[in-house]
Amino acid sequence: xxxxxxxxxxxxxxxxxxxxxxxxxxxxxxxxxxxxxxxxxxxxxxxxxxxxxxxxxxxxxxxxxxxxxxxxxxxxxxxxxxxxxxxxxxxxxxxxxxxxxxxxxxxxxxxxxxxxxxxxxxxxxxxxxxxxxxxxxxxxxxxxxxxxxxxxxxxxxxxxxxxxxxxxxxxxxxxxxxxxxxxxxxxxxxxxxxxxxxxxxxxxxx
Amino acid sequence: xxxxxxxxxxxxxxxxxxxxxxxxxxxxxxxxxxxxxxxxxxxxxxxxxxxxxxxxxxxxxxxxxxxxxxxxxxxxxxxxxxxxxxxxxxxxxxxxxxxxxxxxxxxxxxxxxxxxxxxxxxxxxxxxxxxxxxxxxxxxxxxxxxxxxxxxxxxxxxxxxxxxxxxxxxxxxxxxxxxxxxxxxxxxxxxxxxxxxxxxxxxxxxxxxxxxxxxxxxxxxxxxxxxxxxxxxxxxxxxxxxxxxxxxxxxxxxxxxxxxxxxxxxxxxxxxxxxxxxxxxxxxxxxxxxxxxxxxxxxxxxxxxxxxxxxxxxxxxxxxxxxxxxxxxxxxxxxxxxxxxxxxxxxxxxxxxxxxxxxxxxxxxxxxxxxxxxxxxxxxxxxxxxxxxxxxxxxxxxxxxxxxxxxxxxxxxxxxxxxxxxxxxxxxxxxxxxxxxxxxxxxxxxxxxxxxxxxxxxxxxxxxxxxxxxxxxxxxxxxxxxxxxxxxx
Numbered sequence: 001x002x003x004x005x006x007x008x009x010x011x012x013x014x015x016x017x018x019x020x021x022x023x024x025x026x027x028x029x030x031x032x033x034x035x036x037x038x039x040x041x042x043x044x045x046x047x048x049x050x051x052x053x054x055x056x057x058x059x060x061x062x063x064x065x066x067x068x069x070x071x072x073x074x075x076x077x078x079x080x081x082x083x084x085x086x087x088x089x090x091x092x093x094x095x096x097x098x099x100x101x102x103x104x105x106x107x108x109x110x111x112x113x114x115x116x117x118x119x120x121x122x123x124x125x126x127x128x129x130x131x132x133x134x135x136x137x138x139x140x141x142x143x144x145x146x147x148x149x150x151x152x153x154x155x156x157x158x159x160x161x162x163x164x165x166x167x168x169x170x171x172x173x174x175x176x177x178x179x180x181x182x183x184x185x186x187x188x189x190x191x192x193x194x195x196x197x198x199x200x201x202x203x204x205x206x
Numbered sequence: 207x208x209x210x211x212x213x214x215x216x217x218x219x220x221x222x223x224x225x226x227x228x229x230x231x232x233x234x235x236x237x238x239x240x241x242x243x244x245x246x247x248x249x250x251x252x253x254x255x256x257x258x259x260x261x262x263x264x265x266x267x268x269x270x271x272x273x274x275x276x277x278x279x280x281x282x283x284x285x286x287x288x289x290x291x292x293x294x295x296x297x298x299x300x301x302x303x304x305x306x307x308x309x310x311x312x313x314x315x316x317x318x319x320x321x322x323x324x325x326x327x328x329x330x331x332x333x334x335x336x337x338x339x340x341x342x343x344x345x346x347x348x349x350x351x352x353x354x355x356x357x358x359x360x361x362x363x364x365x366x367x368x369x370x371x372x373x374x375x376x377x378x379x380x381x382x383x384x385x386x387x388x389x390x391x392x393x394x395x396x397x398x399x400x401x402x403x404x405x406x407x408x409x410x411x412x413x414x415x416x417x418x419x420x421x422x423x424x425x426x427x428x429x430x431x432x433x434x435x436x437x438x439x440x441x442x443x444x445x446x447x448x449x450x451x452x453x454x455x456x457x458x459x460x461x462x463x464x465x466x467x468x469x470x471x472x473x474x475x476x477x478x479x480x481x482x483x484x485x486x487x488x489x490x491x492x493x494x495x496x497x498x499x500x501x502x503x504x505x506x507x508x509x510x511x512x513x514x515x516x517x518x519x520x521x522x523x524x525x526x527x528x529x530x531x532x533x534x535x536x537x538x539x540x541x542x543x544x545x546x547x548x549x550x551x552x553x554x555x556x557x558x559x560x561x562x563x564x565x566x567x568x569x570x571x572x573x574x575x576x577x578x579x580x581x582x583x584x585x586x587x588x589x590x591x592x593x594x595x596x597x598x599x600x601x602x603x604x605x606x607x608x609x610x611x612x613x614x615x616x617x618x619x620x621x622x623x624x625x626x627x628x629x630x631x632x633x634x635x636x637x638x639x640x641x642x643x644x645x646x647x648x649x650x651x652x653x654x655x656x657x658x659x660x661x662x663x664x665x666x667x668x669x670x671x672x673x674x675x676x677x678x679x680x681x682x683x684x685x686x687x688x689x690x691x692x693x694x695x
Contacts, residue, residue, distance in 0.1 A: 057388065058377045059383075061373070064382075088384050090382060090383050090384070092382075092387040092388065094271045094274075095273060095387040096271070096273025096276075096486075097485060097486060098355065098384070098386040099386055100488055100489045101488060102488060102489040102491055118491060122363070122516075123508065124356070125360070126491040126493065130613075132610055133657055135610070135652055135657070139495070140495060140505075140509075141505075141508055141509035142575045144576070146652065147656075147657075152647065153650045154650065155508070155513050157513040157514070177383055179383065179384045179385060181366030181372070181373075182363070182367055182372070183367070183368075183373035184366070
């Protein structure tokens with residue numbers, strides 16, 4: 001079929017469906033319904049693995065956490081709070097600098113440590129330690145915490161997040177692996193002020 | 207010429223686009239609608255096209271990998287010919303687009319254009335606004351620097367407040383347990399595929415409805431929208447006092463679009479690209495993270511909310527706000543369009559605009575944040591404060607400086623604004639009140655009882671007691687003065 005050179009004079013022919021009896025029509029509708037049902041089955045079969053792939057990052061906290069060394073305890077003088085850095089145990093080779101994590105280590109006594117997350121309990125900004133005034137201050141919204149991590153002032157609802165810590169040989173280890181937020185700290189210690197540590201919260205005490 | 211015509215008719219016979227396009231171009235619009243007030247929608251569309259083109263050009267070079275993104279941005283800025291200009295165009299195009307979309311929305315609201323039969327056009331517009339903001343946030347993440355990193359931290363902290371599923375949502379958002387390679391990859395996917403794809407579909411439908419239903423007529427007091435009569439009235443208006451969309455209305459769109467693109471280009475050349483700031487190394491904590499301009503208002507809200515209200519506000523307010531925007535055209539589908547007869551609408555728009563302006567302004571200088579370096583990095587306490595001071599008072603000034611009081615309290619115009627300025631604190635608080643405040647804190651001030659020795663407190667308070675104007679005495683406890691002081695005055 002050649003397309004005519006003067007389309008205005010030769011409008012496109014309308015397709016005229018031949019008159020069909022009801023039986024034929026209902027068979028075609030049935031075939032279409034079968035086609036739709038087939039698509040639904042295949043779609044469902046594919047959706048399940050796709051969803052599993054999509055939600056692969058959602059894991060229980062324990063799957064992400066493991067004991068990480070912060071170095072020899074001799075690096076942390078008694079009575080002082082120092083910044084420590086470690087590489088996140090769960091990492092990808094293309095993470096670059098972002099696989100690094102910082103935390104504040106406070107050596108309370110010879111064999112007693114408190115390790116605070118760098119993230120403010122308000123909205124996760126990095127808190128800074130001021131030894132002169134013995135305060136942690138957050139640059140974002142002005143949260144402040146005392147030396148033991150308890151809330152001093154500002155918008156945070158609670159004290160700093162803490163990592164579980166233990167001493168193995170002469171090195172300090174913490175149970176770390178994910179960004180601390182209000183949703184994954186249920187197992188962590190809620191500090192309630194004062195220097196007295198709640199019994200049992202620090203595995204290094206035994 | 208006839209050869210061209212031949213080619214056109216050959217093509218059109220196959221494309222079949224000529225007739226509908228000509229109909230669209232010739233459709234009549236109300237005469238008064240061919241106004242400069244109606245140019246913002248087309249300008250937003252032009253900016254979207256600009257963002258797509260500049261975005262594709264940047265994607266030729268940008269490396270969406272957490273380990274390399276920051277380096278590739280610096281390569282664009284400093285080494286690739288005119289890479290800085292493309293980055294600046296994309297960054298400024300983003301700012302202009304958010305601004306123009308907001309102005310467009312305010313104008314549509316003010317002109318009552320969301321009323322019958324254009325309710326759904328507004329609904330899609332609300333989603334387009336949300337997607338524009340989504341593009342602005344994910345775009346800030348593409349600029350993978352310290353601000354992007356800690357901005358993601360704030361996002362994750364907000365998401366973690368969702369009851370029950372907060373932890374899972376954080377994992378979904380970050381693509382893993384921490385902000386790292388997987389996080390940038392998924393924000394890249396959102397910024398480059400998911401949101402722009404949706405935006406194009408929604409924009410097509412939005413524009414389609416504007417063309418099919420006709421542009422909103424100029425609102426006149428007393429011309430009330432009724433479902434039963436509106437279509438006939440609009441048709442009558444456009445036939446009696448109308449003019450074809452092309453060129454009647456569209457020439458202003460064309461001029462304004464060109465002006466907007468020119469403005470973006472001028473800003474790009476004069477002010478240059480945004481960032482990147484410091485490298486995204488979370489162990490570098492000497493940083494003061496700040497969101498981009500259009501999220502500064504949110505940054506301000508988050509610092510002023512009382513702690514107990516924060517989670518409910520963060521989780522409920524956006525839902526209510528979006529529901530109100532989506533519900534608006536269905537609640538007020540009929541009635542007056544003119545702003546002369548809609549005082550509440552004017553009040554709402556003014557309140558929102560003023561709140562946005564004030565909160566954004568506060569966000570630019572963050573009076574709620576301690577100035578982390580004020581105690582060590584700025585001018586010391588001026589000599590005039592210590593001119594006649596005793597040795598004890600001078601020692602107090604040293605304590606004041608060394609214990610970082612100045613990070614939150616300013617003296618002589620320098621210092622944080624978290625707490626009150628202390629230039630004349632002695633006129634407001636007595637000695638005992640000062641001691642109590644320093645030792646016990648309160649009113650959003652930490653307690654320094656454990657961090658200051660008794661002699662430091664004595665020195666500090668004796669210094670603070672000198673902080674009053676020469677002609678205004680320090681506050682004194684009258685009862686104490688009567689009990690212990692000399693009588694006769």
